Amino acid sequence: MTTALTENPHVMGWVAEMAKLCQPDRIHWCDGSEAEKKAMTEQAVREGILIPLNQDKLPGCYLHRSSPADVARVEHRTFICTPTRDEAGPTNNWMAPDEAYRKLGGLYEGSMKGRTMYVVPYVMGPVGSPFSKIGVEITDSIYVVLSMRVMTRMGQAALDMLGMADDFNRGLHAMLDIDPEKRFICHFPEDNTIWSTSSNYGGNVLLGKKCLALRIGSYLGKQEGWLAEHMLILGVESPEGQTTYVAAAFPSACGKTNFAMMIPPKRFKGWKVWTVGDDIAWLRVAEDGRLWAINPEAGYFGVAPGTSGKSNPNALKTVQRDTIFTNVALAPDGTVWWEGMSDTPPEGLIDWKGQPWDPSSGEKAAHPNSRFCSPMINNPALSKMADDPEGVPISAIIFGGRRATTVPLVLQSFHWTHGVFLGATMGSETTAAATGKVGIVRRDPMAMLPFCGYDMGSYLAHWLEMRDRIKFPPKIFLVNWFRKGADGRFLWPGFGENMRVLKWVIDRAHVRVGGQETPVGWIPREGDLDLSFLKITSEDFEEATRVDRDEWREELESQIEWFDRLGPTLPKALHSQRQLLVDIIDALSGKRGGEAAS
Ligand code: GTP
Ligand code: SPV
Ligand code: MN
Secondary structure (H helix, E strand, O other), X not given: OOOOOXXXXXXXXXXXXXXXXXXXXXXXXXXXXXXXXXXXXXXHHHOOOOEEOOOOOXXXXXXXXXXXXXXXXXXXXXXXXXXXXXXXXXXXXXXXXXXXXXHHHHHHOOOOOOOEEEEEEEEEOOOOOOOOEEEEEEEOOHHHHHHHHHHOEEXXXXXXXXXXXXXXXXXXXXXXXXXXXXXXXXEEHHHOEEEEEOOOOHHHHOOHHHXXXXXXXXXXXXXHOOEEEOEEEEEEEOOOOOEEEEEEEOOOOOOHXXXXXXXXXXXXXXXXXXXXXXXXXXXXXXXXXXXXXEOOOOEXXXXXXXXOOOOOHHHHHHOOOOOEEEOOEEOOOOOEEOXXXXXXXXXXXXXXXXXXXXXXXXXXXXXXXXXXXXXXXXXXXXXXXXXXXXXXXXXXXXXXXXXXXXXXXXXXXOOHHHHHHHHHOOEEEOOXXXXXXOOOEEEOHHHOOOOOOOOHHHHHHHHHHHHHHOOXXXXXXXXXXXXXXXXXXXXXXXXXXXXXXXXXXHHHHOOOOOOEEEOOEEEOOOOOOXXXXXXXXXXXXXXXXXXXXXXXXXXXXXXXXXXXXXXXXXXXXXXXXXHHHHHHHHHHOOOOOOOOOO
16 A cells, blocks of 8 residues: 555545445555656556557557447436435436445445555646635546546645545546446435446546536536536637637537637638637636636547547647547557548558458447547647636637537527527437437537436526626527538538637627527628638538528427426426527417417
8 A cells, every 4th residue: 555645534534434345455545746657657558458659659648448348428327316316307317325325335345356446636627726626536447547647637736735624526436347237327416426337438437527527516516606517618819819718518529629629720810719628617607797617627538530630730739649549540650540530541550449450341440439638738729728726707608519400500699598598408419429329319408418417407597597696698609510411411611610600709799790680599691700711602601501490490399398308497487488489480480479479
């Protein structure tokens, strides 16, 4: 056992209790030092957990291959364990706390015999910030320790910040035998505790991320009057040097990392986009009456496929050093490859399962949810505010999903409640970030469906209530980079070209550009979006930005089922908002008004 790094009786007592349960041979307290990283990396290489990559081309980079049945989040095995089912709400899986403690306790018992238990203290948010939260994750996975070191501020600094307080998240993770049948991700919001078993994949086991920063975080946010959101944070700097900060929620694998690291096209000379965060934002109201955001993370756990020098040059630069790649393909020269990195794959690839890859097999070389785990300091576009204890003031909030139809390229809400309505009813096609079928449209409010730690209706009520606390509320927008033409092509080129939409968003936030009112929100008029030097036909642009009354009438109709599912805690204001839009569309279409109007 390495010596404990704290005398905090709460930490010591809990670690002792968990050690008694799991019965490890050794306990290692992680201090976060370089020497520790070096020793653990060497051990991981010896044990085959990490494969060293070409250290000349990719210094400090390693490849990890997961078990083939452990490649994504498992929403059906993720539970919110509150005393009553109602507190978890209709969209979460629920398990009674005693049952969960009993069931997982049985799985943990003796599970670390012959193994090392690592104690990983970490801070979510800048060290010393009053808005940061402390966690301690106990794990028997060296891959988790090395990843937590990238994704959080890990080690001694966290224990120093905690001092003798009892205010820390207690996370317990055991790999077991990675059997999917023993896999559970259980959250106990009342105990500030997370228990995770039988997985070694990112969102299931890096407990600071989705489990603490979003599920437990959202629960704390409701109680303490702030918001924990699945949002990127970026700053747009104008040629005059004015920086406007924007937060954006897109569901998993729907473009947050890409948007947060965007390089504006040539047309936008002198404009710069700076990354504050790429996945999670904690938002609170400051004394100046504005909404301020911090990124609780210190690294990026990003989707590899589709990342190229064309689509996201900043991400490609970010992953050139000190990066752990998971489930990507390995090239003979010790570099990595994934679908979309280049048009022609290198010869002689080893696929993500460790087998020689046959390009004609129809199989992917990299898993569709393969990921890179890189420190944020590698990002050439990192905002100088990324580590600021106060965070940044937010002028606009963007919601966005992956929708082949209906939702236009960009839409501005009429007001806060309408914006919350657009977020609450957001739909998106499912992706490889979670197990299950890909490409099914499902409602994913604020991109938080898999991450809200309590009842969804109460969460939406909390969003509405936040309005009263914010003197200068951000403007709310809805975007869709993924609308398709009749031929199945994406209509909008996306990636860096999204700057054109972002520019309209910040101009609208500062009230300096026009727009056109439609029944469902404001859209850019012809000429409002700068399309110069963009290769897009006017038909495609028209199709990408169009608000079709019939499509929206259907969309609004299909929301009834969603609202019914959310049940009695869904705020009345959102029902009224939906009915109002129905009435407006019906009136414009010359149909009889809805009930409210008749
Ligand atoms: P999580 O880390 O899972 O929360 O995902 P994310 O929201 O950060 O998604 P990311 O930026 O990694 O993008 C996921 C996928 O969407 C990648 O394969 C991208 O290539 C693709 N993508 C991102 N932006 C765009 C866009 O503007 N247009 C199109 N067509 N695809 C995009
Ligand atoms: C997501 O799925 O939204 C992610 C990756 O950001 S994970 O950390 O696995 O949740
Ligand atoms: Mn995410």
